[in-house]
Every structure is written in C-alpha cells, then in structure tokens.
Amino acid sequence: MSYSPEKGALDEKHAKGANAYGGDPEASPAFDSGETIVGENKLHQDLKGRHMQMIAIGGAIGAGLFVSSGGAFQSGGPAAVLLGFMIVGAMVYLVMQALAELAVLYPVNGAFNMYICRFVDPSWGFACGWQYAISWLTVLPFEISAACNIIHYWPGSEGINNAAWIVPLLVALVVIQFFGVKGYGEVEFVLSIMKITACIGFMFLGIIINCGGVPTDDRGYIGAKYWHSPYTAFLNGFHGFCTVFVTAAFAYTGTELTGLAAAETANPKKEVPRASNQVVWRIAIFYIVNLFLIGLIVPANSSLYKAEGSTSRHSPFVIAIQLAGIKVLPSIFNAVILISVMSVANSCTYGSTRTMQALAANGMGPKLFAYVDKKGRPVSVIVLQLLFGCLAFINLAPNGGDIFTWLLSLSGLSILFIYGSISLAHIRFRHAWKANGHSVDELPFKAKFGVYGSYVCLLINVLALIAQFYVALYPIGGPNLDAKNFFENYLAGPFLIGLYLIWKVYSWFMVPSDRPFFVAMKDIDIYTGMRDSQRAISGLDVPEEQRRASIASMQAENKKKGPKDYVMGVVRSIF
Structure with missing residues (x-):
C-alpha cells in the first residue's frame, strides 16, 4: 500500500507504520482495516459523554481508597498518606493530560500501548501492554474473592461456602459483557453514582464527627488531636512515607481507562x-479531602485495624463510623465497598480485553484475540478474561491466598511502568512533532x-519505583533482605524485562524493523492514525496559508469570552 504525498495521502513509510502499530481505519483512510481487526467488524463507538465521566471517576474511586488506604495509615501515618496521595495524584493528573493530548489526536485502538510502541520502542510497548493486560486478568479473580470476603461482614454469611457467591458474581459479569461496551458504560455509570454519593456523604459525616457533633461519640471535639503527641503525623519516618507511594498508585489505577x-x-x-480535566478535581475532592478527614478522626494505631473478620472491617471509613458509635451505617458503607469492588471487576473485563485485542490486532498476540463480532465485542478475549475469573475458586483451597499473592506480584507495579511510559511517549511525540x-x-x-509536565510525571514514577525497591528490600517490621518478600513486592520488574526480551529476540529474526532499542526520532510516524479533521491542519501536504488559517479558526473557537466562560469551565470540570 503506497500513496503519493503529492496527492494528500500517506507515503510508504507511514503506511508501513500504520500496519505495524495502532492505525485506525476510521481515522486513517490509508490504513488497511484487515490489519487491525480480524474480519470486517470493529469496536463500536457507543460510549457517550456521561459514560466517559463515570468511567474515569469509577476508576479513581474503589477498594484502593476505601480499604487499602488503611494499610497506608498504619505504615506512614496521616501526614504521610496525605502528602503521598497528593504527590501521586499530581502525577496521575499530568499523565492524564499527556494521554488526552495523544488520544484526541490519535483515537486508535489500544491507545497508550500503541503510543508507547510508536514513539518509544515496539518491544517496550509489547512488554507494557501485556503486563497491563495480565494485571487486569489476575486482578479479576482477586476482586471476586475480595467481594466474597466483604460479604462475610454481615452476620449469617460465615457458614456459607464462597462458591455460592463466586458463581452469581461471575454470571453478573457475563451478562454485562453480553451488552458490549454500552453495557460496561451503563453499569459503570450507575455504580459510580453510588460511590460518589457515598464519598460526598462521608465528607459531611467526617466534618460532623471531627467537630464533636455525633451524640454517641464520647471523644467530643477531635480537631487535629491524632496529628500530635502522643500520636504522630508521620509513622516510621521516611521509611513509612515510601510505603505510601505504591498504595497511592494502586488506588488511582483505572483512571487511564478513558x-x-x-x-x-x-x-x-x-x-x-x-x-x-476533571481528574484534578476528582483527586482533590474524593481522595484528598476524604483521606484528610480520615486522618483527623481515626488514630493510625486504632485496634480496629487489626480486628478479625471481613477485610472491609479494616476499612478506615468503616472504622471511622464505628468509633463514632453510629449504628447501621457501617453496614451500609460495607455495601458501598462491595459495590466498589464489583466496579473494579467490571473495569477488569474492559481493561484487559481491549488491551489484548489491540495487541493481537497489531501482530503482538494470537490472531484469535483480535476477533470482534458484529456487535463490537472482542469475544475471544472476553471469554479468556471470564475464564481467568474462575481462578477465584482457588481461594477455596487452604493455600489459595499464597497463589493469589504470586499472581498479583507479576504485575503489582505495572501501573507505574505504564504511567512512566505514557509520559516518555508524550515527550518523544512532542519532539517528533517539532x-x-x-x-x-x-x-x-x-x-x-506541556512536555515539562511529562518530565515531572516521569521523574515521580522513577522515584516511586526506587521507593518501592527500597521497601521491598527493607520492609517495615522486616525481614530485611529476604528474597521471598522482595519478589512478592517487586516481581513485576523482572517480569516486565522478561516480556521485553521476548519481543526483542522474536523481532530480531521476524520483525527486523523492531531491532533498534528505541525508535529513532527521524523514523517516528506522526501522521498515521491521525483523525481526519486534523489532516486539514497538520497533514503532510497542507499549504502553510491553510495551516495558519485553520490554527486561527481553532484558537477563535476555543477562546473564552469573559469571566462567565471561565467560571462555567470550572463548573463543568467539577460536575
């Protein structure tokens, strides 16, 4: 497939780049759709604006906030949690800005995995893509098991075998997948509304508890009591602060699904x-405010963190309500945590299936995985994901927890590698664009x-990986320099390198163009997959006069006319 640039189409080099990584037949007429999707079917564009908003919010509010943050409070203390989540939150905002810039310009199947392949290195993109897909594959059975554990919070459920809960949860996920991407979007919309309502409600409750407004709470006015002696704002010093990083990164995982x-x-x-753009407000409102309130009203050394029973009993949100002596409400919030876990399970089926389908469509996976049916569903990978969900039954075995620990360790740090790689892809794109x-x-x-935000984001990711390396070698409470403990916490690093070497060795013989260790700046393809409307501005053969006129028109369209426009822009960003 070769077109003459003089005729306004792609030359042979760019056509080749399209067939290799991430071309979109909808956005790029010069792209052979047979290379992207097996058969004539393709993913349907059924997601609306409200779905996109809630997918992003649903990814940001989950078990990481409601449950895992409790471990961070015990390890680092309230100030370390607040500072750590703010730093990682800033990193997430920067990476989402970079991802949005690329996704709007190149709305290709596979999104950030294909950007890494195109702008950094195909082998690194292969490694990041498959590790990201595997992380969602392994998280699904874990979340289903976690849901069973949360159900045991309620009296009368202890004697019931977990299989009685695993089966209906899996059936529910199958039903959602039957309706394709629209089903995923609608379910996420409803679940996210419930989570948002719970977060906003807890903010008001937290303020009331802190001010001593709950009659059943004999602590009275609390203020910043738990930040001062005999308590402390920072537990375990710098060591404790380092442990917060990975907890925060895990909590924010899913935001990139947009x-x-x-x-x-x-x-x-x-x-x-x-x-x-809404990410910064979500992080500030739903994470920072809630975690700040938790740090004010729940002591980091509360004995309730070590209470026996359901995992959700260790949720700092549930503990805050219990310490205030409020009846019934802990049970209601436990239901919110269960909803959050199922929302993550719903996201698992989306994140893994779309990533694997895109990798297969671009020659980096079995061709069977690239199949999409007439309703826009990647059926093969959906079946694979749901089969992985059946691994939840492993938890019925006495040593099932150990198996899950090693499965999750394969990709526990994957989100840091993904976010860092997206930032690097954005940096190289900007240089190639110029x-x-x-x-x-x-x-x-x-x-x-701009590009400086991506440099800062990349730096934060590197520092977070270094911090986790240190914690894996020297965990709080020991044992220090223990091989088992290290690989449980850092196995994702060697696993990523192994995936990278697999594709690098394979491509050395089968895909000679992928042999270099990175894509040379002169070889980066910035035209393939570009949306049609953008070609009139940034296409290969666009006259300079037309380009300047298009830029002027675009700037006039985006120009805010006065204070009212700025205020409305902020309101739209929040709500």
Whole structure:
C-alpha cells in the first residue's frame, strides 16, 4: 500500500507504520482495516459523554481508597498518606493530560500501548501492554474473592461456602459483557453514582464527627488531636512515607481507562479532554479531602485495624463510623465497598480485553484475540478474561491466598511502568512533532503543563519505583533482605524485562524493523492514525496559508469570552 504525498495521502513509510502499530481505519483512510481487526467488524463507538465521566471517576474511586488506604495509615501515618496521595495524584493528573493530548489526536485502538510502541520502542510497548493486560486478568479473580470476603461482614454469611457467591458474581459479569461496551458504560455509570454519593456523604459525616457533633461519640471535639503527641503525623519516618507511594498508585489505577475508551467514544475530541480535566478535581475532592478527614478522626494505631473478620472491617471509613458509635451505617458503607469492588471487576473485563485485542490486532498476540463480532465485542478475549475469573475458586483451597499473592506480584507495579511510559511517549511525540515542522498551536488539545509536565510525571514514577525497591528490600517490621518478600513486592520488574526480551529476540529474526532499542526520532510516524479533521491542519501536504488559517479558526473557537466562560469551565470540570 503506497500513496503519493503529492496527492494528500500517506507515503510508504507511514503506511508501513500504520500496519505495524495502532492505525485506525476510521481515522486513517490509508490504513488497511484487515490489519487491525480480524474480519470486517470493529469496536463500536457507543460510549457517550456521561459514560466517559463515570468511567474515569469509577476508576479513581474503589477498594484502593476505601480499604487499602488503611494499610497506608498504619505504615506512614496521616501526614504521610496525605502528602503521598497528593504527590501521586499530581502525577496521575499530568499523565492524564499527556494521554488526552495523544488520544484526541490519535483515537486508535489500544491507545497508550500503541503510543508507547510508536514513539518509544515496539518491544517496550509489547512488554507494557501485556503486563497491563495480565494485571487486569489476575486482578479479576482477586476482586471476586475480595467481594466474597466483604460479604462475610454481615452476620449469617460465615457458614456459607464462597462458591455460592463466586458463581452469581461471575454470571453478573457475563451478562454485562453480553451488552458490549454500552453495557460496561451503563453499569459503570450507575455504580459510580453510588460511590460518589457515598464519598460526598462521608465528607459531611467526617466534618460532623471531627467537630464533636455525633451524640454517641464520647471523644467530643477531635480537631487535629491524632496529628500530635502522643500520636504522630508521620509513622516510621521516611521509611513509612515510601510505603505510601505504591498504595497511592494502586488506588488511582483505572483512571487511564478513558484513554482506552477513546476508540469506542462517539466524540473523543470533546469527551476525552473533559474527562481528563476533571481528574484534578476528582483527586482533590474524593481522595484528598476524604483521606484528610480520615486522618483527623481515626488514630493510625486504632485496634480496629487489626480486628478479625471481613477485610472491609479494616476499612478506615468503616472504622471511622464505628468509633463514632453510629449504628447501621457501617453496614451500609460495607455495601458501598462491595459495590466498589464489583466496579473494579467490571473495569477488569474492559481493561484487559481491549488491551489484548489491540495487541493481537497489531501482530503482538494470537490472531484469535483480535476477533470482534458484529456487535463490537472482542469475544475471544472476553471469554479468556471470564475464564481467568474462575481462578477465584482457588481461594477455596487452604493455600489459595499464597497463589493469589504470586499472581498479583507479576504485575503489582505495572501501573507505574505504564504511567512512566505514557509520559516518555508524550515527550518523544512532542519532539517528533517539532522536528517535522509542526507547532503546538495545531494540536486540538494541549496538555496543561506541556512536555515539562511529562518530565515531572516521569521523574515521580522513577522515584516511586526506587521507593518501592527500597521497601521491598527493607520492609517495615522486616525481614530485611529476604528474597521471598522482595519478589512478592517487586516481581513485576523482572517480569516486565522478561516480556521485553521476548519481543526483542522474536523481532530480531521476524520483525527486523523492531531491532533498534528505541525508535529513532527521524523514523517516528506522526501522521498515521491521525483523525481526519486534523489532516486539514497538520497533514503532510497542507499549504502553510491553510495551516495558519485553520490554527486561527481553532484558537477563535476555543477562546473564552469573559469571566462567565471561565467560571462555567470550572463548573463543568467539577460536575
């Protein structure tokens, strides 16, 4: 497939790049759709704006906030948790800005995995993509098992075998998948509304508890009591602060799903930036405010953190309500935690299936995985994901927990590698964009802090990985320099390197173009997969006069007319 640039199409090099990584037949007419999707079917663009908003929110509010944050409070203390979640939250906002800039310009199937392949290195993209997919594959049975554990919070459920809960939960996921991406979007919309309502309600409750407004709470006015002697704001010093990083990164996992959803969104140019811009408000309101309140009203050394029974009993949110002596409400919040876990399970089926389908469609996985049926469902990988869900039955075995520990350790750090790689891809894209004579004024959406934001994001990811390496070698409470403990916490690193070497060795013989250790700047393809409307501005053969006129028109369209527009922009970003 070769087209003449003089005729406004792609040359042979760019056509080859399209067939290799991430071309979108919808966005790029010069791309052979047979290379992307097996058969004539493709993913449907059924997601609306409200779905995109809630997918991003649903990814940000889950068990990481409601349950895992409890471990962070015990390890680092309230100040370390607040500071750590703010730093990682800033990193997530920066990576979402970079991802939005790329997703709006290139709404290709596979999103950030294909950006890493195109702008960094195909072997690194292969490694990151499969580790990301495997992380969602292994998290699904874990979340189903966690849901069973949470159900045991309620009296009368202890004697019931977990299989009685695993089967209906799996059936529910199968039913959701039957309705395709629209089913996923609608379910996430409803579940996210419930989680948002719970978070907002807890904010008011937390303030009332702190001010001594609960009659059943004999502590009275609390204020910042738990931040001062005999308590402490920082537990275990710098060591404790380092442990917070990975907990925070895990808690924010799922926010990046808006990037994957861009290929199935009716209007990604409008909805992806809106969802990305809302990240900073979501983090500030739902995470920072709630965690700050938890740090004020729950002592980090509370004995309730070590209470026997359901995992959700260790949730700092449930403990806060119990310490206030409020009846019934702990049970209601336990139901919210169960909903959050099932929301994550719903996201698992989406994140893994779309990633594997995109990798297979671009020649980095079995061709069977690339199949999409007439209703836009990647059936083969959906079946694989649901079969992985059946691993939840392993937890019925006496040593099932050990098996899950090693399964999850394969990809426990994957999100840090993904976020760092997205930042690196954005940095290299910006340099390639400039090297090809284009300016940032041509971009339909620009990351708020530009390429410098991606440098900061990459630095935070590197520091977080170093911190986790230190904690894996020297965990709080020991044992120090223990091989088993280290690999349980850091096995994802060697696993990622192993995946990288697999594709690098394979491509050395089978895909000679992928032999270099990184894509040379002169070889980076910035045209394939570009949306049609952008070609009139940044295409290969666009006259300079037309380009300047298009930029002026775009700037006039985006220009805010006065204070009212700025206020409305903030309101839309929050709500």
